[in-house]
Amino acid sequence: MLLGARVSNFWCVRRPLLSISQRPWINLHFSSSSEVKVSHCLDDECDDFLPWLERKAGTEISSVLSIGKSAHGRNLFASKIIQTGDCILKVPYNVQLSPDNLHPEIKYLLNGEVGNDAKLAVVVLVEQRMGQDSEWAPYISRLPHSTEMHNTIFWSENELEMIRQSSVYQDTINLKSLIEKEFSTIRPVFERFPKFFERITYKDFMHAYALVSSRAWGSTKGDFLIPFADFFNHDGTSKAIVLNDEDKQLSEVIADRDYNPGEQVLIRYGKFSNATLLLDFGFTLPYNIHDQVHSQLNIPHHDPLRELKLEVLQRHHRPSSKDVHHLNSSVDSFTIKEVRSAWGKKKGILQSLRAFARVLCCRSSQELRDLAIEAERNDGRLARRPLQNTNREIEAHQFLISQISQVIKDYNASSESLGTVSSPFVCERRARRRQMAQELLNGELRVLKSASAWLQNYCATLTTTDHCRLLG
Ligand SMILES: C[S@@+](CC[C@H](N)C(=O)[O-])C[C@H]1O[C@@H](n2cnc3c(N)ncnc32)[C@H](O)[C@@H]1O
DSSP states (O other): OHHHHEEEOBOOOOOOSSOGGGOTTOOEEEOSSSOEEEOTTBOGGGTTHHHHHHHHHTSOOOSSEEEEEETTEEEEEESSOBOTTOEEEEEEGGGSBOGGGSOHHHHHHHTTTSOHHHHHHHHHHHHHHHGGGSTTHHHHTTSOOGGGOOOGGGSOHHHHHTTTTSHHHHHHHHHHHHHHHHHHHHHHHHHHOHHHHTTOOHHHHHHHHHHHHHHEEEETTEEEEOTTGGGOEEOTTOOOOEEEETTTTEEEEEOSSOBOTTOEEEEOOOSOOHHHIIIIISOOOSSOTTOEEEEEOOOOTTOTTHHHHHHHHHHHOOOOGGGSOTTOOSTTEEEEEOOSOTTOSSSOSOHHHHHHHHHHTOOSHHHHHHHHHHHHHTTSOTTOSOOSSHHHHHHHHHHHHHHHHHHHHHHHHHHHHTOOTTOTTSOHHHHHHHHHHHHHHHHHHHHHHHHHHHHHHHHHHHHHHHHHHHHO
């Protein structure tokens, strides 16, 4: 019943760069009870934060977590022993920030004109502008400055060049133009409320937008900033997520493991690839199990069967929205995920990509018609089964191998051109972004190589089977 009342939020996530035991600045003083003093990791500047939020909420939010400093900005730390299944925080909706916090007139003017992220960014801008007069000042003043953020929208053109190979390059350009568009839609509203928005620049808006993308939770009801919960850092392997309890009107987190006092507590923002983490959160993981590569395949213009192939594909080839990159709904966009085992039978590479290659390699209209008839006889999907002609099946998969090999070459070249990350001539920010670019490219390369190994194994198995069949 409780589960039915809860709706988990969708957010972004990632794994910690340092393991907890490696944190040298944690100094624990255990007492006989579970109470401890966790001195060095605590963030003195945030001492008053939780008491302020609890006063505002009129209720206790957490008795087991404190705000501390981590290798990745602030994070929440266990201040007492935490056991798996413990509820470690409860943040009531009345101390969360959403577009509902906007002045009704501004809200009315923005309604329907801009997206949820932009509306919440305007909330942040208004509160920032009010300074100490804002009832949210203790929260707003703890949000990171744009110079501390590494979301790719803040990268220079030179820095973006490092990740040109990845789809996050184009996603960054698209996001920047979306933010620009939202800003120009909102500007006339800003001009009507000079008290709140005088001299607000595009840069200010971009900063507020990035704050929202890197720390707001989205639900069907819109975007929310959840003070205190948004000090959690991300671990992509954690099972702890932020849950909403609609009955009790609060968001909560249940511990997915035991913690000793002083340990960092991490949650999962979502099952995000490094590309998503970099775009929306400004960080990457050294090894991200959720990495994936977006690729595109086109039917060459010089292919004499191009029109027929396109027609057949359009009629039968309908990749599920899960298979398609969210910014491109054309039939030739695919998401390649890591293939865990080149020999595994079940989880090979995406079926729709293989089907596309089978169609692409057809050499006659008869072959295409046969595929269409087969699709109609089955579940309507095209070329989901191996082609009856083994040579043609191998050819289709070798075509994919050659395409992926080319992409791997390009990735290797990009990765090599990054050079060593620890050069003394590179400033800290640039070195950090270079490291992120490297982790992004490495992860995507790993995915591509796993797909290529799987395809090579598939072709080798087909060749051997066919050979045995001819002999025997
Ligand atoms: C929701 S906030 C978490 C609190 C944040 N550390 C702070 O100082 O306010 C998300 C931001 O924390 C940082 N972050 C979270 N998890 C991280 C991780 N595993 N590695 C590196 N940075 C991380 C990133 O800067 C990200 O944009």
